[in-house]
Amino acid sequence: MKKKGIIIASTGSGTGKTTLTLAIAGALRRRGVKVAPFKCGPDYLDPTYLSRVTGRECENLDPWMMGESALEEVFYSAMEGADFALIEGVMGLFDGVGGREEGSTAHVAALLGLPVVLVIDASGMSATAGAIFHGLREFRKDINIVALICNRVAGKPHRRMLEDAAGRDFFLGAIPRMEECLTFKSRHLGLLRADRRALTDETIEALTELAEAHIDVARLIELAAPLRGEKGWTPCATGDEYSVRIAIAKDEAFHFYYPYNLKLLEAFGAELVEFSPLKDRGLPEGVDGLYIGGGYPECFAEELSENKSMLQAIRDASLSGMPVYGECGGLMYLTEGVRLTDGKFFPMAGVLEAECVMHKRLKALGYVEVETTEDSIAGPSGTHMRGHQFRYSELVPKGRINRVYRVRTVRTGELTEEGYRACNLLASYVHVHWAYSKDVPENFVKACQSYRRQRCHG
Numbered sequence: 001m002k003k004k005g006i007i008i009a010s011t012g013s014g015t016g017k018t019t020l021t022l023a024i025a026g027a028l029r030r031r032g033v034k035v036a037p038f039k040c041g042p043d044y045l046d047p048t049y050l051s052r053v054t055g056r057e058c059e060n061l062d063p064w065m066m067g068e069s070a071l072e073e074v075f076y077s078a079m080e081g082a083d084f085a086l087i088e089g090v091m092g093l094f095d096g097v098g099g100r101e102e103g104s105t106a107h108v109a110a111l112l113g114l115p116v117v118l119v120i121d122a123s124g125m126s127a128t129a130g131a132i133f134h135g136l137r138e139f140r141k142d143i144n145i146v147a148l149i150c151n152r153v154a155g156k157p158h159r160r161m162l163e164d165a166a167g168r169d170f171f172l173g174a175i176p177r178m179e180e181c182l183t184f185k186s187r188h189l190g191l192l193r194a195d196r197r198a199l200t201d202e203t204i205e206a207l208t209e210l211a212e213a214h215i216d217v218a219r220l221i222e223l224a225a226p227l228r229g230e231k232g233w234t235p236c237a238t239g240d241e242y243s244v245r246i247a248i249a250k251d252e253a254f255h256f257y258y259p260y261n262l263k264l265l266e267a268f269g270a271e272l273v274e275f276s277p278l279k280d281r282g283l284p285e286g287v288d289g290l291y292i293g294g295g296y297p298e299c300f301a302e303e304l305s306e307n308k309s310m311l312q313a314i315r316d317a318s319l320s321g322m323p324v325y326g327e328c329g330g331l332m333y334l335t336e337g338v339r340l341t342d343g344k345f346f347p348m349a350g351v352l353e354a355e356c357v358m359h360k361r362l363k364a365l366g367y368v369e370v371e372t373t374e375d376s377i378a379g380p381s382g383t384h385m386r387g388h389q390f391r392y393s394e395l396v397p398k399g400r401i402n403r404v405y406r407v408r409t410v411r412t413g414e415l416t417e418e419g420y421r422a423c424n425l426l427a428s429y430v431h432v433h434w435a436y437s438k439d440v441p442e443n444f445v446k447a448c449q450s451y452r453r454q455r456c457h458g
Contacts, residue, residue: 001033004224005085005112007040009105009145010119011132012092016151017119018046019207020175020215021088025053026208027217028084036082038075040105041090042367042388042431044256044294050088052199053207057259061087062433064096064103064367064410065386068111070435074260075112076229084224085114093118093136093143097367098411106143115146115225117172122150122162130165146223147172149215172223173215244270244448246289251276253304254329256294261434264441265291270448277333278303282313288455289323289448290314292330294431297348298358298393301338305346314349318425321454323377323447324351326427328391331420332356334427336398352420352427353399364389367410368430372419374404376426377447378440385440387432395420395429405430424451 008024010017028035037050037058042065047058059078063071079085089105093116096104109116118136122129129150137145148166152175153159159174211217246265248257254277262272273284278300283290297304305311314334318324326334337347339357370385372378378385405419405428419428424447434441 001083003079003083003085003227004221005087005114005227006220006224007087007089007105007109007114007116008119009089009093009109009116011121011136012095015119015121016175016178018049018088019178020119020149020151020211021086022049022053022204023207023211024215024217024220025050025086026204027211027215028086028221029054030208030212031217031221033084033221034082035084035086036079038078038085038087039090040087040108041103042433043090044258044431046088048255049199050086053204054086056082059259060433061108062103063107063111065388065433066435067386070438071108071111072229074435076227077260077263079227084221085227087112087114089116093145094139103367106140109143113225113228115144115223117147117149117220117223118145119149119151121152122158122174123152123154123177126158126161127165129162130167133166133170144225146170147220149173149175151175152177172219173211175210175214244288244445244452245273245284245286246270246291246445246448247284247287248272248274249277249290249292249330249333250274251278252295253278253297253300254293254295254333256327256329256431258431258433258435261432261441264434264438265445268442268445270445277310277314278307281307281309283310283317287317287322288452289444290317290325291444292324292326292333294328294330297329297332298338298340301340301344301346304333305337305348311347311349315351318349318351318423321424322451323444324425324427325377325444326425327431328389328429331395331427331429332393334425335395338393351425352401352422354395354397354401354420356393357396358393360392362390362392363394364391364409364429369408369410370419370428370430370432371406372404373406373417374402374421376404376419376421377424377444378426379443383440383443384437385430385432385434386436387430389429389431391429 008021035054050058163171372383403417404421
């Protein structure tokens with residue numbers, strides 16, 4: 001099968017786009033199609049569902065956060081070993097950064113030259129669904145919107161009205177109102193993280209049957225377009241110079257990682273070793289660096305706090321000069337402790353002289369640009385990065401704390417100081433995609449190599 005791809009977009013959030021993308025993924029996989037899943041935007045959670053259904057890692061595609069050329073590199077690298085790209089959009093089709101189209105699903109469609117299937121929540125409408133569909137087709141004619149799927153359809157008469165409004169050639173399916181078993185609970189960022197409890201085999205089978213019964217899957221495959229690119233960029237390590245082991249925190253509390261970030265560490269010469277801050281008693285043997293990503297440490301605060309041997313191991317590693325990088329939940333874990341909304345305080349690693357305080361309302365949301373103001377394990381002063389924030393906590397200093405990031409919020413232009421450094425530790429609330437700044441993972445690996453030499457040779 002020649003490599004093909006298609007994008008599942010919608011008129012806005014809450015239309016059922018994720019559920020339908022999962023259903024389509026299940027139907028494609030049932031047909032023996034090797035599906036490579038992708039998610040537009042910075043979200044960590046939807047990709048876990050797509051990975052669960054397809055059995056492959058789901059890469060994010062974000063033109064603003066990654067850069068256009070890097071996005072194509074990530075996309076084509078992820079297509080190795082697959083023959084069908086299934087891309088879930090983000091928000092409304094044309095909704096991007098700061099109300100512009102930059103970074104939108106349409107931006108991704110234009111970059112990759114792939115067609116779009118539009119999902120509409122058709123509850124309470126009939127002819128208007130056709131007006132929306134054809135209006136969006138006319139809005140930007142270079143975006144090839146090839147078909148319509150209507151969700152939350154009341155019955156056969158409703159379906160016929162929707163099909164007449166859109167036109168039979170464009171109508172790809174009508175999905176009845178979902179049963180409870182096919183809906184998902186929410187967390188801070190939308191869906192819960194997918195595992196076998198949150199997304200069971202039975203639910204995957206039910207989603208697949210939903211697509212088989214109500215979507216013309218064969219027609220969708222026909223509408224997908226051939227990929228126009230080749231193999232993505234893969235950096236080459238330079239032999240023993242970068243031979244290091246980096247411990248990656250990976251369990252129920254910490255699991256927000258962009259797969260490409262980890263691939264870059266490997267490509268620059270790092271062996272990645274997963275460990276659990278919740279369950280393991282200490283760090284893996286012989287590691288030269290530590291990466292603690294985001295997640296939900298506040299949900300496991302008591303268990304994390306009770307694992308005192310792990311907390312001590314991380315303190316000792318940081319004080320020894322080991323390079324330590326933490327993002328959002330990782331930052332929270334590296335402070336003196338986490339204070340929950342009920343006032344309860346749980347001690348953490350205590351490497352940073354601060355505590356993190358949880359709030360019931362969002363404290364930060366959106367894209368940011370970062371410039372470092374001092375040398376660090378990320379690189380020299382003046383290193384640039386792009387990322388996003390989505391958090392309910394704030395950091396409260398309890399002593400001297402060194403800020404080394406100048407952060408600009410894209411939506412408002414507001415400048416703040418963030419990014420916390422202590423010894424060879426760097427931690428921040430910002431989730432960074434390293435495809436935009438490949439020198440950052442390379443510099444991190446180099447810092448680990450320097451630490452390894454010191455550890456081995458004194």
